[in-house]
Structures are given as C-alpha cells and as structure tokens.
Amino acid sequence: KLTSSQTPKLHHRELSVDYYSKKCPQLENLIGSITSQRFKQAPISAPATIRLFFHDCFVEGCDGSILIETKKGSKRLAEREAYENKELREEGFESIIKAKALVESHCPSRVSCSDILAIAARDFIHLAGGPYYQVRKGRWDGKRSTATKVPQNIPGSNSTVDQLIKLFASKGLTVEDLVVLSGSHTIGFAHCKNFIGRLYNFKGTKRPDPNLDPRLLKELRMSCPFSGGSSGVALPLDTTTPFVFDNGYFTGLGTNMGLLGSDQALFLDPRTKPIVLEMARDNKQKFLKAFGEAMDKMGSIGVKRGRKHGEIRTDCRVFL
Numbered sequence: 001k002l003t004s005s006q007t008p009k010l011h012h013r014e015l016s017v018d019y020y021s022k023k024c025p026q027l028e029n030l031i032g033s034i035t036s037q038r039f040k041q042a043p044i045s046a047p048a049t050i051r052l053f054f055h056d057c058f059v060e061g062c063d064g065s066i067l068i069e070t071k072k073g074s075k076r077l078a079e080r081e082a083y084e085n086k087e088l089r090e091e092g093f094e095s096i097i098k099a100k101a102l103v104e105s106h107c108p109s110r111v112s113c114s115d116i117l118a119i120a121a122r123d124f125i126h127l128a129g130g131p132y133y134q135v136r137k138g139r140w141d142g143k144r145s146t147a148t149k150v151p152q153n154i155p156g157s158n159s160t161v162d163q164l165i166k167l168f169a170s171k172g173l174t175v176e177d178l179v180v181l182s183g184s185h186t187i188g189f190a191h192c193k194n195f196i197g198r199l200y201n202f203k204g205t206k207r208p209d210p211n212l213d214p215r216l217l218k219e220l221r222m223s224c225p226f227s228g229g230s231s232g233v234a235l236p237l238d239t240t241t242p243f244v245f246d247n248g249y250f251t252g253l254g255t256n257m258g259l260l261g262s263d264q265a266l267f268l269d270p271r272t273k274p275i276v277l278e279m280a281r282d283n284k285q286k287f288l289k290a291f292g293e294a295m296d297k298m299g300s301i302g303v304k305r306g307r308k309h310g311e312i313r314t315d316c317r318v319f320l
C-alpha cells in the first residue's frame with residue numbers, strides 16, 4: 001500500500017489560491033492596479049478580457065495560447081488570426097500586456113500569462129458589479145497556438161443548444177455551467193453580422209425570428225440595415241444593462257430580448273429554460289454565486305504544468 005508521499009503524482013494539474021504567495025506575493029495587487037485603471041479609462045476592457053479568457057480556455061485549455069501573435073512572414077497562423085477570434089477586442093489583449101509588464105518588473109519570469117489572464121478576468125467581472133471569487137493559480141503557458149484548432153472549439157451565434165451542450169460537455173462543463181457562463185453576455189456587445197439573420201431572414205423564411213421582441217426588432221433593424229455598411233456597429237447583448245454585471249441578461253431572455261440566436265435558444269430548450277428562469281429570479285445573488293463557481297471550473301480546463309508541456313513566458317505574445 002502506498003503512503004501519501006509515495007502516491008504517484010495524480011494532482012499535477014491542481015491549481016491553488018496561494019500558488020504565488022512566495023514567488024510573487026503582491027501579484028494580485030499589481031494586476032489589480034492595472035485592471036482598475038483600465039476599467040476607468042476604457043470600461044470596454046471588461047467584456048473584452050472576459051471573452052478573451054473564454055476563448056483561451058476553450059482552445060488548448062487555459063494556457064495563454066490566445067495571446068500569441070503570428071510570427072511575421074509565417075504561414076502558420078496563431079489562434080488570434082482565426083475567423084472566430086477576429087472580433088476579440090484589442091482592449092482585452094492590451095490589458096494583459098500592460099499587467100504582464102508590471103508583473104515582470106516586480107517578479108521576473110515567475111508568473112504565467114495564463115494566470116494573469118485568469119486574475120484580470122475576475123477583476124473585471126468584479127469591477128463591473130459581478131462576484132469577487134478566489135482565483136486558483138499555477139497554470140503554465142502553452143507551447144502551441146494554431147488557428148486551425150479554433151473553429152471546432154468556439155461556438156457561434158447560430159449554434160444550437162444541442163451543439164452547445166455537446167461542446168461544453170467535451171470541456172467537462174455541465175448544462176448548468178453552459179447557462180450560467182452564458183450569463184457573461186450581461187455585459188458587452190455583438191456586431192450586426194452575428195444576429196442579422198434574425199432580423200430579415202430567419203432560417204430561410206424571409207421573415208424575422210418570431211422569438212424576437214417586435215420593438216427590439218425595429219431598433220435593431222435601424223442600426224443594422226439589410227444591406228451592408230453596418231460592419232462596425234455593435235449592439236448590447238443585454239439590452240437593459242450592458243455595462244453592469246447583473247442578471248439582466250437572463251430576465252431579458254424571458255421577454256424575447258436576447259440578441260444572439262444562441263442566447264434566445266437557451267430559453268426555448270426544455271433542458272436549459274429552467275436554469276435560465278432560476279437565474280432570472282428576483283435577487284441576483286443566486287446567479288453571481290453560481291457564476292464564480294462556473295468560472296473556477298472553466299478556468300481549470302486543460303491546465304498544463306511543468307516544462308514538458310509548458311513555459312512561463314516573459315512576453316505574452318511570443319513563445320519563450
């Protein structure tokens with residue numbers, strides 16, 4: 001029988017809250033000084049960074065692979081260059097680059113970009129009015145970033161609930177996690193092309209989506225005309241409070257105010273509707289608590305540890 005010290009290393013993937021307590025004790029304050037400054041100067045950094053973290057974790061795990069820039073002249077495109085990542089805002093990347101620079105000046109080569117991204121995302125959620133949860137750390141940065149790995153791992157605005165459930169399950173996330181994490185759409189914006197089909201030609205019917213509030217439809221059509229010219233326009237995912245991290249997104253789904261087809265679908269499917277209703281109920285504490293827990297779960301997808309699979313980058317945009 002093995003004693004605990006002889007037990008094979010089964011826990012090499014475990015993350016811990018106090019991972020940097022010796023390596024970089026002031027880490028969260030350093031990152032916090034950047035995130036709070038960025039939130040004041042450019043509040044759009046909040047949704048931008050939260051989405052960045054999601055797109056990192058779903059491709060190759062939470063390993064900072066999304067932050068890598070394609071080498072000049074190289075044909076091997078990095079994840080950032082994939083179609084699904086084209087609308088990730090510059091403000092998210094910039095927040096991480098700024099935080100990394102400050103962290104490097106105090107704790108050189110000791111803190112991974114993936115941990116910085118996880119902490120910054122939490123900070124922005126809290127700054128926007130969402131929950132403050134402890135971030136477990138100890139992720140190493142990955143050594144691969146390949147654009148062709150992205151499409152099958154990042155859902156689209158026309159994904160069905162079935163596809164969403166399967167994708168999230170493949171990452172170890174439940175149907176409840178799917179609904180709760182979609183609550184991130186309580187802040188931020190979407191470009192016309194991601195919902196224009198619902199406005200003019202829903203599933204080839206040449207009619208609008210019947211599950212879209214008529215008044216909202218009228219407004220959306222004004223901002224997103226049928227033909228072109230609207231590529232730069234982005235509209236709130238949560239029509240009520242696009243800058244506040246509350247449960248407005250879920251109450252909106254109940255009144256056909258969801259912007260993306262994939263969002264409204266969560267209210268139409270019997271597997272997800274009860275969870276939406278629960279999150280929409282009177283006080284938002286239920287959602288906020290569930291959200292912190294689901295983010296912790298998402299933040300541990302495919303975590304790498306050690307030199308064989310990982311590295312601690314000094315510049316988040318380039319491999320060591």
Ligand code: HEM
Pocket residue numbers: 046047048050051054087088089155156157158159164178181182184185187188189190191192194234260262
């Ligand atoms: C469930 C499947 C999901 C789908 C189909 C989806 C799809 C999308 C789409 C199409 C946009 C608009 C992008 C644009 O037009 O610029 C968007 C925005 C956003 N998504 Fe998701 N998403 C999903 C889940 C998530 C999750 C799990 C998170 C975070 C944990 C997240 C965070 C965000 C944020 C914060 C924005 C706003 C970004 C900004 O304003 O810059 N999404 N999402």
Ligand SMILES: [Ca+2]
Pocket residue numbers: 055056057058059060061062063064065066
């Ligand atoms: Ca990744």
Ligand SMILES: [Ca+2]
Pocket residue numbers: 186187238240241242243244245246247248249
């Ligand atoms: Ca909101």
